Amino acid sequence: MVLSRFLGSLLVFLLCAVSFGGAQAQGTTDDQLAAYYFREGAFDKAVIYYERLYDRTNSDDNYNYYLKCLLALKEYKAAEKLAEKQAKSHPSTMRYRVDVGSVLSKAGEEEKAKKEFSKIIKDLDRASVSQILDLGKSFAEIDENDLALEVYYKGRKQVGKAYPFNFQIAQILGQQGNIDGMISEYLDVLEISNGYIQSVQNTLNRVIGFSEESKYNTVLQEQLMSRIQKNPSSDIYTQMLIWVLMQQNKYEAAMIQVKALDKRNKEDGQRVISLAKTALNNYKYDVAIDGYNYMKSKGSSNYYYVESSIALLDAMKLKVVNSAYSETSIDQLILAYQKALDEFGKTASTSQLIVDFAHVKAFYQSRYNNNSVVEAINLLQNGLKIPGLDERQTALLKMELADIYVLTGLIWDASLLYGQVEKRFKYDEIGFEAKLKNAKVFYYSGDFGWSEAQLDVLKGSTSKLISNDAMELSVFISDNTGLDTTTEALSVFSKSELMLAQHKYDSALFMLELIEKNFPGHELSDNILFQKATIAHERGDYLLAAENYMAVYESFSNDILADNALIEAGRIYEKALQDTEKAMSIYETILTEYPSSLFVVEARKRFRSLRGDSVQ
Numbered sequence: 001m002v003l004s005r006f007l008g009s010l011l012v013f014l015l016c017a018v019s020f021g022g023a024q025a026q027g028t029t030d031d032q033l034a035a036y037y038f039r040e041g042a043f044d045k046a047v048i049y050y051e052r053l054y055d056r057t058n059s060d061d062n063y064n065y066y067l068k069c070l071l072a073l074k075e076y077k078a079a080e081k082l083a084e085k086q087a088k089s090h091p092s093t094m095r096y097r098v099d100v101g102s103v104l105s106k107a108g109e110e111e112k113a114k115k116e117f118s119k120i121i122k123d124l125d126r127a128s129v130s131q132i133l134d135l136g137k138s139f140a141e142i143d144e145n146d147l148a149l150e151v152y153y154k155g156r157k158q159v160g161k162a163y164p165f166n167f168q169i170a171q172i173l174g175q176q177g178n179i180d181g182m183i184s185e186y187l188d189v190l191e192i193s194n195g196y197i198q199s200v201q202n203t204l205n206r207v208i209g210f211s212e213e214s215k216y217n218t219v220l221q222e223q224l225m226s227r228i229q230k231n232p233s234s235d236i237y238t239q240m241l242i243w244v245l246m247q248q249n250k251y252e253a254a255m256i257q258v259k260a261l262d263k264r265n266k267e268d269g270q271r272v273i274s275l276a277k278t279a280l281n282n283y284k285y286d287v288a289i290d291g292y293n294y295m296k297s298k299g300s301s302n303y304y305y306v307e308s309s310i311a312l313l314d315a316m317k318l319k320v321v322n323s324a325y326s327e328t329s330i331d332q333l334i335l336a337y338q339k340a341l342d343e344f345g346k347t348a349s350t351s352q353l354i355v356d357f358a359h360v361k362a363f364y365q366s367r368y369n370n371n372s373v374v375e376a377i378n379l380l381q382n383g384l385k386i387p388g389l390d391e392r393q394t395a396l397l398k399m400e401l402a403d404i405y406v407l408t409g410l411i412w413d414a415s416l417l418y419g420q421v422e423k424r425f426k427y428d429e430i431g432f433e434a435k436l437k438n439a440k441v442f443y444y445s446g447d448f449g450w451s452e453a454q455l456d457v458l459k460g461s462t463s464k465l466i467s468n469d470a471m472e473l474s475v476f477i478s479d480n481t482g483l484d485t486t487t488e489a490l491s492v493f494s495k496s497e498l499m500l501a502q503h504k505y506d507s508a509l510f511m512l513e514l515i516e517k518n519f520p521g522h523e524l525s526d527n528i529l530f531q532k533a534t535i536a537h538e539r540g541d542y543l544l545a546a547e548n549y550m551a552v553y554e555s556f557s558n559d560i561l562a563d564n565a566l567i568e569a570g571r572i573y574e575k576a577l578q579d580t581e582k583a584m585s586i587y588e589t590i591l592t593e594y595p596s597s598l599f600v601v602e603a604r605k606r607f608r609s610l611r612g613d614s615v616q
Contacts, residue, residue, distance in 0.1 A: 285319035
């Protein structure tokens with residue numbers, strides 16, 4: 001306290017000493033002393049300087065602080081006189097007149113205050129839009145909300161649709177708890193112009209919650225439905241309803257409304273395409289499939305026909321591979337790909353379809369059909385002979401073929417193809433990916449030195465995902481091939497990973513158990529647990545997979561695989577197990593405990609989507 005007083009006195013002394021520098025220095029001193037005393041709450045001293053400053057320049061700043069000091073000192077007569085003087089000096093600024101009434105009210109002269117306020121509102125007949133806004137805001141700032149509403153309603157009558165004051169009125173009604181009135185005001189804006197829709201949506205996003213339990217949300221939906229029924233020819237409220245449903249993650253209901261709107265207006269389906277893409281990004285596969293099927297039903301003459309046909313296959317594939325699929329669902333997907341290739345032909349423009357088709361046959365249908373891997377290889381080999389392929393299309397076909405060679409055990413044939421892609425696209429992401437996969441081939445074969453050398457080059461890749469994967473595998477190899485470490489356990493583990501890549505799950509598990517038996521407590525324990533989770537995941541045992549991934553996090557939270565395990569668990573709980581709360585909790589853990597994780601962006605997006613935010 002003593003130190004504080006001393007510093008305060010020293011500051012005052014120094015400021016006063018400067019005052020001998022002339023008129024300009026005097027002005028600076030008054031400003032600083034006034035601000036200092038005001039901050040300290042010494043209003044009796046601050047008021048002296050603000051009075052001097054105000055007499056010199058009756059600026060808004062000097063006036064406001066001078067008035068605050070007088071009110072703090074309860075010098076109401078002086079405050080009233082000051083406000084009246086300021087109002088007279090600035091007749092076009094109506095808030096100064098509000099200050100007069102506010103001072104009277106604080107002084108206990110309520111009747112005088114009411115008369116002053118009434119007079120101000122009566123004089124509104126000659127006010128401009130900016131004056132009305134200024135006056136309404138001034139009344140709201142002193143909690144005279146009814147008067148603020150009166151100002152805005154009167155202003156609305158005077159100005160009309162040119163500036164209806166909906167947003168201002170809605171804000172005050174919301175503060176008063178009048179939810180129906182507030183939402184009605186926001187929606188009324190759209191009757192003036194459809195161009196306000198983005199402003200209305202942005203405002204509603206701030207002021208209401210979109211959970212099903214939200215009273216705001218219930219009122220909003222009821223009012224929208226009522227307006228749609230009363231104005232069936234107007235699209236704006238249907239668009240708003242679609243937006244609200246998407247905020248609630250009710251994509252199925254939103255798609256129904258979008259398709260109805262598309263049919264009613266005989267549109268080209270652009271809205272349907274947009275919603276289907278958003279639904280796919282939010283793992284709503286059935287909604288996306290429904291939308292793309294609707295677009296296909298428009299016929300081949302529709303502008304979006306080809307795009308929709310290809311996107312439909314992608315949505316179907318994602319649905320199948322991210323669920324407990326069956327032989328029937330795989331066969332249906334295979335049939336859909338075959339029909340698409342029959343329709344569009346095997347050309348350079350459909351090369352990605354060929355890649356995806358081969359992938360599904362080799363990595364999914366092969367579990368039920370022994371011939372599907374050979375069929376996939378033939379499909380890709382013939383695809384490479386298609387005339388007119390550009391180099392990137394060729395590279396993608398080679399990459400998929402190499403992946404299937406790894407699946408079948410032809411790892412050196414795969415290495416040859418990876419090497420070709422890497423050489424052609426040395427500084428491109430697809431080249432980095434090829435180099436990473438080739439490094440894994442050498443890792444699988446037990447050539448850890450060569451693999452690590454390739455991985456070290458990839459640490460500087462422009463792709464964060466690839467550089468992160470390369471770094472993790474490089475560190476993993478380094479940790480398990482040090483001078484004091486035998487590579488025997490790592491050799492077995494790398495072979496188990498090859499077995500996993502080849503879908504030989506029992507063999508992979510056998511090798512993991514072999515490590516646990518012969519090397520109890522080995523540093524590979526977290527990797528073994530993670531791999532067991534991956535095997536369960538690929539086998540469709542989602543609950544076991546999720547439990548194992550969570551066990552990696554719980555037992556090895558400081559290790560490199562912890563955030564990887566969490567993101568995998570989150571995806572499973574969200575997509576396969578449909579446990580929204582658990583998924584949100586896991587995504588939140590990534591955000592709070594692993595803020596520099598590569599998966600933060602995805603975790604934040606998924607958390608926001610599950611919370612109800614719109615994520616495009």
